[in-house]
Amino acid sequence: MADRRQVLRIGAAAAAAPALAGTVAAPALAGNSSSTKKLVVGHRGASGYRPEHTLASYELAxxxxxxxxxxxxxxxxxxxxxxxxxxxxxxxxxxxxxxxFAARKKTVLLDGISVTGWFTEDFTLAELKTLRATERIPAIRQRNTLYDGRFPVPTFQEVLDLRKRLSKELDREIGVFPETKHPTYFQRLGLPLEGTLVRVLRRNGLDRRGAKVFVQSFEAANLRELADKHRVQVPLVFLTGGAGGPFNDPRSYADYLTPAGLKELSQFVDGLGPEKGQIIPRNADGTLGTPTALVKNAHQAGLKVIPYTFRAENSFLPAELRVGTDVAAYGKAIDEQVTFLRTGIDGLFTDNPDVGVLARSLV
Known part of the structure; x- marks a missing residue:
């Protein structure tokens, strides 16, 4: 699969946008070329400001x-x-x-973990469209609860349509970075994600070299199938956790991230999406420690590195960058992102895209 791999396209310069109250304005990045600019991924949209995975969140991002x-x-x-x-x-x-929908509440084994609730595989799209999104972490993002009940659950096609419209309106191409969630779980239900994802991408003319699309997954087998069986042309990104390993896979994430593991991954993926603690771990007191060799080793294997997830609230920040004692208050999120960008990473996933855009302009 080495001949399928391509240089990751980081995209055109971000345009300036008006900031929300209490956020950082996104500056124009003149002179920052698309080949070297750090990538800013709106994690679940702009989920620091709107309920995640809504068209409102994606558009704001x-x-x-x-x-x-x-x-x-x-x-x-x-x-x-x-x-x-x-x-x-x-x-x-x-x-x-x-x-x-009360009778549809059930308990399942989701990747080996018992989970009780309501599951998308028990709803038709028409039924799902009657529901409305709510904030996932209201204790931390109380302001986002203002929008509870306002937005429906979007389809992937609706996100691609939004992407197309905004690219024209903003006069710059907006990319899409989909993640296949729990692919083994859905395969076992007879609802595989892979073929459906590829069909949607191809229907929209997006499974091609140079398309502003990445596909990501926490399961290496899922990415192998996309590369080998479906022959996708867009870059693939392997996501890794700080502990454990992919579901139904005897190998740990740590094993995949050894120099030998990275070399193997490079045969069918183009980048890594590690948990940010795998780039700079935290000390016992919660402060940032010494950067690991992961960025260097991944680059030597020809892989880009785009860690997750950067958030502005104190509860998610290292101890030395928190401001005050309120876990929901904003800390020094810009400083954290600048610190990570200086390790040589190729971009980042952030719930606060305006903060990410500003941080990369300071590196």
């Missing part, structure tokens, strides 16, 4: 300067890709308040 929108993809009973963080939707929609 683009308007704040993100190069890419990042939808997590799950699938409905009738085989339509929709954007949710997990198959279980009790925590991100108002389904628990809908008596007509």
């Amino acid at each position: 683009a308007r704040l300067g993100a190069d890419y929108m990042e939808p997590d993809l799950v699938i409905t009973k009738d085989g339509v890709l929709v954007c949710r963080h997990e198959p279980e939707i009790g925590g991100t929609t108002d389904v628990s308040s809908r008596p007509e």
Whole structure:
């Protein structure tokens, strides 16, 4: 698969956008070429400011300067890709308040973990469209609860349509960075994500060299199938956690991230999406420690590195960058992102795209 691999396209310069109250304005980045600019991925859209995985969140991400929108993809009973963080939707929609769907609450083994709630595979798209999105972490993002009940669950096609419209309106191409969520789980249900994703991309003319698309997954087998069976032409990104390994895979993430493991990965993927602690771990006191060799080793294997997830609230920041004691208050998020960008990473996933755009302009 080495001949399929291509240089990751980081995208055109981000345009300036008006900032929300209390956020950082996204500046123009004159002179920052598309070949060297760090990539800013709007993680689940601009989920620091709107309920995640809604068209409102994705649109705001683009308007704040993100190069890419990042939808997590799950699938409905009738085989339509929709954007949710997990198959279980009790925590991100108002389904628990809908008596007509009460009987669909169930318990499943989701990648070996018992999970109780409502699951997309039990809903047709028409039924899912009657639900409304809610903020996933209201205790931290109370302001986002203002929008609870306002937005429906979008399909992947709707995100691609939004991408096309905004690219014309903003006069710069907006990318899309979909993640296949729990692909083994859905395969076992007879609702595989891979073929459906490829068909949607091809229907939209996006499975081609140079398209502003990345496909990502926490499962190496899923990415191998996309590369070998479906022969996708867009770059693939292997996501890794700080512990454990891909579901139903005897290998750990740590094993995949050894020099030998990275060399093997480079035969079928183009980049890594590690948990940010794998780039700079935290000390016992919660402060940032010494950067690891992962960025260097991945680059030597020909892989780009785009870690996750950068957020502005104190609860997600290293101890020395928190401001005050309120876990929901903003800390020194710009400083954190600048620190990570200086390790040589090729971009980052952030819930606050305007902060990411500003941080990369300072590096």
